[in-house]
Amino acid sequence: MSHWDAIYRDLEVRGLDIESELAGTAWLDPFLPLVGNPTGQALDLGCGTGADLLRLACEGWQPVGLEREPRAVELAQRLHGFPVKAASFEDPLPFADDTFSLVISRFALHLLPPNDAVNLFREVRRVLASGGYFVFAVNSDVHRQQGLQYDYTGAVEKEPGYWFLPSLGFGYLFYTPERARDLLGSGWEIRHLNDGFLIQWDIPKQAVTCVAEKV
Numbered sequence: 001m002s003h004w005d006a007i008y009r010d011l012e013v014r015g016l017d018i019e020s021e022l023a024g025t026a027w028l029d030p031f032l033p034l035v036g037n038p039t040g041q042a043l044d045l046g047c048g049t050g051a052d053l054l055r056l057a058c059e060g061w062q063p064v065g066l067e068r069e070p071r072a073v074e075l076a077q078r079l080h081g082f083p084v085k086a087a088s089f090e091d092p093l094p095f096a097d098d099t100f101s102l103v104i105s106r107f108a109l110h111l112l113p114p115n116d117a118v119n120l121f122r123e124v125r126r127v128l129a130s131g132g133y134f135v136f137a138v139n140s141d142v143h144r145q146q147g148l149q150y151d152y153t154g155a156v157e158k159e160p161g162y163w164f165l166p167s168l169g170f171g172y173l174f175y176t177p178e179r180a181r182d183l184l185g186s187g188w189e190i191r192h193l194n195d196g197f198l199i200q201w202d203i204p205k206q207a208v209t210c211v212a213e214k215v
């Protein structure tokens with residue numbers, strides 16, 4: 001059973017609290033005013049149980065999720081009824097060019113090592129319509145330096161910024177704003193890029209947040 005499967009199995013047993021799930025979507029509050037009027041489809045990469053999909057729908061978008069864990073895909077579809085593709089970030093995104101006006105991702109993309117992140121960001125740009133926005137939050141390198149959230153015992157930096165954590169059995173790419181900019185590459189206008197503190201799932205986090213427009 002994977003790390004995420006265990007988490008979603010536990011959530012399924014305990015039952016999801018939609019109020020607290022929706023409260024967790026507050027990370028979007030500063031960014032939604034930057035992305036224009038809700039028009040068309042919005043994709044959430046690593047949507048988990050779909051709280052952000054629900055928030056996007058409440059804002060007037062047509063939400064679509066993408067998620068690797070079958071249990072989360074099933075939960076998100078059953079709870080909210082939005083389309084969720086079972087797919088992995090490592091593969092080309094299963095959508096046509098220019099499909100979405102908005103792509104978001106909350107604390108999922110930092111699971112990819114740098115090369116995979118570059119490929120995915122290129123894919124995000126492909127599926128976004130011109131003038132569409134990409135909004136994401138990822139763990140910051142300050143998060144690691146401050147020893148927040150995880151057990152860092154024996155952590156090994158496999159590639160610049162990408163740390164394998166033996167306590168979890170997988171790695172995280174800890175971002176800086178410069179790293180986010182480099183990985184995104186060309187073809188974007190950065191509208192917001194910050195390294196700051198926020199609370200997520202009652203956990204103190206230091207996060208890099210980004211809003212980039214496809215140009």
Ligand SMILES: C[S@@+](CC[C@H](N)C(=O)[O-])C[C@H]1O[C@@H](n2cnc3c(N)ncnc32)[C@H](O)[C@@H]1O
Binds near residue numbers: 088
């Ligand atoms: C920290 S959870 C965040 C879930 C959701 N965005 C939220 O904030 O509630 C990270 C999510 O990314 C998904 N994920 C991790 N690696 C993935 C991959 N390679 N492809 C697709 N989804 C992935 C996990 O299954 C998990 O649901």
